[in-house]
Amino acid sequence: MSSAQEMLAISPGVLRTAVDSGLVTAEQAQGLRELEQARAQVREAEPHDDEKFRFISGFSDIFVTIGLGLFLGALGYFSGNAVGNAGMFAVIAAASWLLAEYFTRRQRMALPSIVLLLVYAGAVFFTVAEAFNPSLGFGLGLGNHGGLPIVIAGLVTAVATALHYRRFRVPVTIAAGVASLVASAVGVLFMIVPDFAEQAAKPLLLACGLAVFTLAMRFDLSDPQRQTRRTDIAFWLHMLAALLIVHPLISGLVGDGGSDVVSAWSILAIFVGLALVALVVDRRAILVSGLSYAGFAFGALVVKAGLSDSVVPLTMLVLGALVLLLSAGWHALRRAILSLLPGALAHRLPAHT
Template sequence: MTNLAMPSEAPGISPDTLLAAVANGLLTAEQAQGLRDLESASASTLDREPHDDEKFRFISGFSDIFVTIGLGLFLGALGYFSGDMIGNTGMFAAIAVASWLLAEYFTRRQRMALPSIVLLLVYAGAVFSTVAEAFNPNLSFGMGLGNHGGLPIVVAGLATAAATALHYQRFRVPVTIAAGVAALVASAIGILFMVLPDFAIQTAKPLLLACGVAVFALAMRFDLSDPQRQTRRTDIAFWLHMLAAPLIVHPLISGLVGEGGSDAISAWSILAIFIGLALVALVVDRRAILVSGLSYAGFAFGSLVVKAGLADSVVPLTMLVLGALVLLLSAGWHALRRTLVPLLPGALAVRLPAHT
């Protein structure tokens, strides 16, 4: 599924080895057949593990966590000392170079999943910060993006997209595509703030929503090209869904949040949107959007609890209901998909993950 190869399990005895053992008198034919039967029975037992179409490799063992802690300590110290000696721009550049060099060993040679993800994210963030800081050392992200204020964001985003493209060509870490797309989204928004600042400020949420839908469409393109989810494309799609989810959910729901969360109509609207997102998540068999909407669903349900006069119990009741909802969806995920997917047009249904 990804080029970060998982540690191989102990291989079974090959048929050729069994035949050679019988030919050399090490085993009888009956004993060889017994070993074959035992191997088949073991494989059948392993095949009965819970089915999950969203499997992806995050860690392969505690060594991944151990190395990641070391990377955090090393890069943090490097940033501290380089910042004192060569300033912020040089600090970010040093971190970017160090992240690439460390990836040469931990990603390209060792194939360690979690360190590879962390190194890529640090690399992308460091490249973006290096270019933005070089263009405007006093840049305050999110402020003053109009006119020429957005230029550092635009250039930094484009530079980061190019840098992540080179990184992917070298290391093939699936999350790299999402990082590059995030940089392009930042550049696109920065350009709009430069060209039409007033319009961009007034339509910030729809712009983010449009970007989220575009990223979701790209994620679905990867998903639909690999319905069995057996190649690197499904890992790329997973991270793109993780990026698309907040871009879609936040602008779609945040505008409905009333002051203090006291608007019951907004609360019911948020819950209705959450149900719609749950249906989309079920159909495409991706839980990222659903997870992103949980915080808003909790806020909405809490508002309804307050309206019902149970303000003292709002936190535990909200946690109870959301926890029960997540558990019910988890338990009935495949059964719900078996109900929903056949209702879709046949040409689309066959390109989605199997609903067994």
Template sequence: MAGGDPVVNQLSTPPEMLAISPDVLHAAVANGLVTADQAQGLRDLERARTPALEAEPHDDEKFRFISGFSDIFVTIGLGLFLGALGYFSGDMIGNAGMFAVVAVASWLLAEYFTRKQRMALPSIVLLLVYAGTVFSAVAEAFNPSPGFGMGLGNHGGLPIVVAGLVTAGATALHYRRFRVPVTIAAGVGALVASAVGVLFMVTPDFAIQAAKPLLLACGLAVFTLAMRFDLSDPQRQTRRTDIAFWLHMLAAPLIVHPLVSGLVGEGGSDMVSAWSILAIFIALALVALVVDRRAILVSGLSYAGFAFGALVVKAGLSDSVVPLTMLVLGALVLLLSAGWHTLRRTLLPLLPGALARRLPAHT
């Protein structure tokens, strides 16, 4: 680099006057200011200069969710403003118009809070509101309803298909403009909704029975897409790792729901159901360990809470089988948290070498 390069000048600054945070390095790589190898070299240099007792535990699954209390403050304001805007516009122009107005407002607010201020939590919230209101506006236009709900009505799955496709296109435009990592997962989720809508259009009589296998297939497809982003960035230094994080959060419930909902809603003893659910999450834990994604477990466990709650209702408060299973599941999560890196060091050598080399190996 030339002598006037800002990176060189920063490195010459005394350490007590300058500290480069992981977020800054992440942004530098994403914006092309430094290469991934150079950023890793800076991290290695920092670790080498940090006493072992002061070094923080390594975490390969860091992502930017909140940058300060101002994020929370702004998010509260966004909720109040967009909620009131939706209320007044709904009274004047109906549900479809209300959703459209809130979608446009979310985009305009993102121009400031996302594009200029680069606030993490408000950006995520604005994107989710934008995607949800675009979807709802299109679906309501096809199937107007007096309330906020929107059924399939007399149009079969057509409103869901069109709404999903329009939302996927709208989120693509949003990502091109603002580059919020969760946008990819929102767009993929809209496409999954379209796939379900197609099922209700093609085979309405068989749709309920076929919905679970379809969701499972979609979940596996989303997981495969997430792994493509993960394998392309094993050092987890670019925006791709954040995109993969959100895709894993989407994939897990799509995979777990078809498997667990049948155990909760259909026949079979509570003991069999409870231990079957536990077996599913053990398998999910192994996958999470291999790919080094705790997000898979978090997303899956969020659904498991509802599943276990339904089992508790079926079993009755005096039945100890389900609470015992929940206790075992909680212990499993705590053990995984404590021994995550040790377990990964044990599992990775058991994988094919070509695959293991492409997975995160910071253990």
């Protein structure tokens, strides 16, 4: 077999791993793909619209993650007793970084890398918030000093996650950094208009969600074949965007008056809207994120209805059926929706076939 034929035998997964490990650049990998397309003349259509997401590489990922949870939990307990809350979070942040040096940088384990990054980002945030004002209660309060501790904690966390990404290149890092900036934006709101902040927070979160969705689409459109790290970055950004968009839309339907019937079917209508968007951009992550929040909302409605109103469980049944139907007919439904869009737009969307 010639060297050219051997290059053609390289699978997309191998090329993607080579790009992630730095063996070749994204441009070189794309050049190899274009060479394969030119030599093959006609490339057989593949289900590119499947979201290829690396969550675990084997059971060892789960095993290590359990160990990390036990170790970091115990470390937080003992350090908290010794140096207080701020010191405890600082110790956890430092330990998470050091553990990532082995499990992320050397072993390249997917699930432990995700967990370590999320723990690191959260620990940095709470370290700064607690150090600024210990009376905030783990950095979550907004009362004593307005939103200033949250603003500072969010900005510091954004810088810390940027440094983490430069070192470890974990895709979820971008979403964590963006989430910290959203927290800072909410903190600024509570600083500027504390009396009106509660009412203005929902529109702000919705606007932030739409901005995050736009950023996610930039990553998606820059890698329509979903072969590089950008597609994983977009995955997490879509998850974050869906939560930010769904929360202000649904939270007002639960506990703020109105009948359970209207609330339940309104939640269902929002989910159908998310389903249409998810089909167009080919991101099931949007549905997963939205469905998670919808589940909590339905739970609140069940409690509110005292289990006597059949509308809520009926709507949950419809919601579950919708998820199953989308799963079974995803490709056909997406082709039908794309056929209704302008051709120029449809061909720019990710994984168009």
